[in-house]
Amino acid sequence: ADPALIFDLGGKFDKSFNEAAFNGAEKWVAETGGSYKQLEMQSEAQREQALRRFAESGANPIVMTGFAFGDVLNTVAPDYPDTKFVIIDMVVDQPNVRSVVFQEEQGSYLVGMLAAMASKTGTVGFVGGMDIPLIRKFECGYAQGVKAVNPEAKVVMNMTGTTPAAWNDPVKGSELTKAQIAQGADVVYAAAGSTGLGILQTVADEGILGIGVDSNQNYMHPGHMLTSMVKRVDLSVYEAFKDGPALETGLVVSGLKDEGVGYALDEYNADLITPEMKAAVDAAAEKIKAGEIAVHDYMTDNTCPVE
């Protein structure tokens, strides 16, 4: 059976989270020549129909991006015991479900360090998408990284909204970025799905530095993209597709150790990352892997040790 991939509300071409998943699937297609079914969510209420439709049509495995599928998957999965499901960013405890979660705090810590080192004003920004613990986790890791480099640095933080619409509101992203720039921020980390398009556009328009998320977004505004916190959603999708119906279920936690998260360095931002910066960040990465630096995970206790 063909595998299937369902994208969340931000849309397949958000150049970020969903697009990473898409790229993973396309990589699988390129390698195997196989085909897969895909669907973009348009509304909250569609999720169940989408899952059932694919399950009914015999797709296997069915991969979905985003925590918001958690609840419906929990009810749908038992109805199709022979179908394997993969959910990214959420833990669903069902025998036929693989849950993939990432240690975003680790990657965010690294880009936070870079932000602090690149900032001239000592103020850096963070614009999140929907205000949920998951995004707080990004922010908290980022702030820890910033403070690790410059304890005096200020982190300006905004969330775009409280509903999934926050993933797809470039205008609001843009306005929030302008506000942060007014407060002195000269590096802004966008962790907001499609909203990030507006954030990074404004970053480029205003001539400061931005940090992308999930996908490598460095190419979008060369010269203005400090780096991207890559989260290898593409790999998760690719592996799920490759494993096929026989995939192993259960919880998969992906972090720096297995290169599930990291920061992006390529020709587009090579000029912005000095060798010293690279050295410092790579050293920190090693320490995290070795457990010498413990980056706090917001979601363990819904608190963040740094402001």
Next chain:
Amino acid sequence: MDYATLIEVLGSTLRLGTPLLLACLAGLFSERAGIFDIGLEGKMLMAAMASGAVAATTGSAWIGLGAGIFASLLFAGVHGLASITFRGNQLISGVALNFVASGATVLIAQTLFGQGGRTPPLSGAARFSPIQLPGVETLAAVPGFGPFYAKVLSGHSILVYIALLCVPLTWWLLYRTRFGLRLRAVGENPESVDTAGVSVIRLRYTAVVLTGVLCGIAGAYMATSLQAGFGREMTAGRGYIALAALIFAKWRPWQALWATMLFGFLQAIALRPDVIEGTLHMKIPVPALDALPYILTVIVLAGFVGRAIPPRAGGQPYVKER
């Protein structure tokens, strides 16, 4: 809220208020001529898509603007046909065209670019970039006014200034020209215009065309100025807010400016719950802020804050012989 924050919010107000202002003035022409137009939203959406798509392919924001106006005019024409020529229900026509626009924009953008109903991001000449007003550098140092001039008034795209210019222009057209006199008359009492030997139909079509042009600019502003490209449903109800502002403004141009800027301010402040919390020392739920323009409009409609009397012949097709 400190002054710098206020400046920031006001700048944001102007950016967010501009599409409202253009759409509101668009509605003003139509409704002053006696044609209700619920379809401002749909026209803006069509224009946003068309301008985004054409700007992306041609690389010129100006050609994009033209395409946006054209697309909006197309919808305005259908609305005119339904409500003027075929004397249909103006409200239903507007509602219907909004749905058509919702569907058609995504359909077309998806077909052209295959990016989930989005147009590619625009950059360079495909976007209207901010322009600095003269003397920003020198004036910026002036305490108080300097930052206001530099951050609130200056540094917007040309379309913002066009929108602002449209206010006195509309006022002048409406109250100082023959066309304006007739336009106002046809919305109040089309028989008076007819018996004065002026064609009601032609006047109303002219108004509908003006509405199309202004909605076109509003939509193009969304896609080529406020944002860099079109995204599905990107107007997000702004056409309805503009309608609300129009009622709030009691169908007058200067009041339309204040009303749309008020609603723009509400939108700007809704983006900054942190500022509100810091200013009012209490947490106001964001949904409440989002709903505020609509709540205000209902209060105005209820006639508790001065009655809003729409043009008397509004909404009714002109029928001489039963």
Next chain:
Amino acid sequence: MAKLPTWADLVLVPLISLLLAAVISALVILAIGGDPVEAVTVMVDGALGSPYGWGYTLYYTTSFIFTGLAVTVAYHAGQFNIGGEGQAQLGGLGVALVCLALPWPHWSIALLAASVGAALFGAAWAAIPAWLQAKRGSHIVITTIMFNYIGAALIVYMLVEVLRPIGQMDPASARFPVGAKLPNFGEIPGLSLIFSNKVPANVSFFVAIAACFAVWALLWRTRLGYEIRAFGKSESAAVYAGISPTKVIMLSMLISGGLAGLMAINNVMGESERLVQNASEGAGFIGIAVALMGRNHPFGVFLAALLFGFLYQGGAEMGLWTTIPIELRLLVQGLVILFTGALDTMVRMMLTPFFRTARGAA
């Protein structure tokens, strides 16, 4: 303008409108490089070709019956209720509050209580626009649009701040207790022979059919219905007959809002079993198309709701299995409203020559 025979007005005009909408849609499909024949095949197959398809088609039909009836009742009182969407959302809130309030012992009791909750919340959301129209002359079209937005904001607030269980990230209420689970077509004796366990169509469908009869009886068999229709046809004559405008506007809009709200027993209680954001998915607006197509008669509404149910399920399948985007549904919906509601004069003018020659020949 020349008059058409009644049957032509009732049957032919909506059919021609539908045809026009279909032709334009087909042209659009061609223009975007799709294949209209393939699109129709996929739609028919996906919506009608299997019990699974039927299950969804009837599920959507159920929602559209409620919102179509809502528009119909208001229409007969001369009111254009464009607020069905907001009222349906609020109805969802009513359902959620009722369902979460108790561990319901049996679905039938839960359904009864949830119906009351849904109708009350929907009616409440129509009450203020109705009152403003009756007492202050505020245009109900504008106020109901505003209330759609206010309602959406209210739901967001309720979901994010009040109903979201601790530890949950997506803005949705908790799942309803099992006692509030409505039997779907796969669980109803008899129907289960046809439908699998997984279809969303549920007992609310029968409530919707009952609502059709109830609305028909209300409008054409009761005093209130008589007053509603009389008022809708002629306000001045209604006053002559001693009919209170305030009473008619208020009651008709409350019933309308209640019907729109009642939709929530289908989607919120019957399908998602929790309240999510934008649960009504535009069904309130589709009600306008359904009522116009159905000529504002419950039987017509039923047929039109079936048609739109087909269109919705078929459109979803088309979006899934062809390159034609699902938004084609919106386009068709808009075109149907345009032709039946605003360009009906044009459609009639297109038809009159046929009747003139037909009569001339006879």
Next chain:
Amino acid sequence: MTLGKDTGRQATAAPSNMQAGVPAIELRGISKAFGPVQANKDISIRVMPGTIHGIIGENGAGKSTLMSILYGFYRADAGEIFINGRPTTITDSQAAIRAGIGMVFQHFKLVQNFTVLENVILGAEEGALLRPSLAKARKTLAHLAEEYELEVDPEAVIEALSVGHQQRVEILKALYRQADILILDEPTGVLTPDEADHLFRILRGLKAQGKTIILITHKLREIMEITDRVSVMRRGEMVATVTTSETSPEALAELMVGRKVLLHVPKATAQPGATVLDVENLRVTDGAGVARLKGVSLKIRAGEILGIAGVAGNGQSELLEVLGGFAPGKIEGRVSLSGQDLVLSGPGATGETRRAAGIAHVPEDRHHLGLILDFAAWENIAFGYHGAPDYQANALFMDNDAIIRDTEGKMARFDVRPPNPQLPAKSFSGGNQQKIVLAREIERNPVLLLVGQPTRGVDIGAIEFIHRRIVELRDAGAAILLVSVELEEILSLSDRIAVMFDGQIMGERLPDQTNERELGLLMAGVATEAGAA
């Protein structure tokens, strides 16, 4: 100075040579139908320059339609128009204005929230900008005002002006466009006597300047007072054109009504019983603050018909509305029914409570009040009585079958044709529609029947039938208040006649002790020596 466009035509034409020369206006064979209604049938008329030409006719005779065709507001189905002898096609009002025609409509065509000046220049602006136009108009208006006694503040907003002043604006509009031919459609219908006198002075002034004036009215006094010639219209046709000085009001009335003798209802002398309706000092002020009823008092006893005569718009409608349970404005005074005071405003004053009290009401305007044209006949038979116990099947539902059965009976007894209860009201002819309303209202044996214009737009056969039914109801002991603009109807049906003028009862007469002339004078507001009353 002369402001009129100098076309080198006559200035003033002496009455003696009026017959000679080229008519200012000539219409030939004008026809116009509104759907099924033939408003004008093959109408021809000649109006000599420099004269005042009257057109009279009953309501709905087609006067306004004819003049609106001349003014290009409607387009005729057939016929030709000659202006000053030249054939002229008048496609729209612009063409009429170019031909020198100005019209003051029965319902003014003014923009209510515009100033006088703005209304005057609308469509006659000088250029694309308003300022020069306004300046010019301000000057011109000052001259016109002086010349024709048409003073009105040019900066005043229309809605703040009295009706009389609004009318002056309409006249000014026409003069500003340099009209030589001025049409006035029932100009005095809305004016006080003083204002009417003033208007006539203006019209005489205009005539003296050589303008041609067409005056539509149904007030015979005005025709006799001011016109040179008069044309009479009846049911869409032009029945006669005569020289005013050679005719009499009586002759004109006969031409207008078109039938010398109304079929007289054989009716026994009334046997009045106890007082049923007692109206004391009833006053009504409408929403615009205009006094519509100025202290009306009247009594009707059981078994008696009180006829109210009067020109339309003198308060009869308001009287019927108050008694029928409408609130046409602020109401003062006292009304009692069989000794019981009626609630006059607020929630207690509705058609429903009136019917419950035994008052039936055949409204003047059956199309807008008495019937729902889209409803079937049986639904209209229940109209207003839809709550009646005999129409209910149970607490929940109405008994439609019972209503249909009842309708069949009523249709048979009132000879409604076709006797099909399922037909919508709009597909019945006027007379049959009226019979449906009457059947509904009469057969419930009301204590008091209010009936307005019972035979308006009804053919002769039906008139007789309707009259008989009204008399039968009287004989059954009901009190009847009859309002009609048809004097003969009043004379033949009433047991007593009250004449209303300007919201007041001018006097009461007994039918056999008065005549049309006397009533006509009273209707015109001329108090006569009271006869025996």
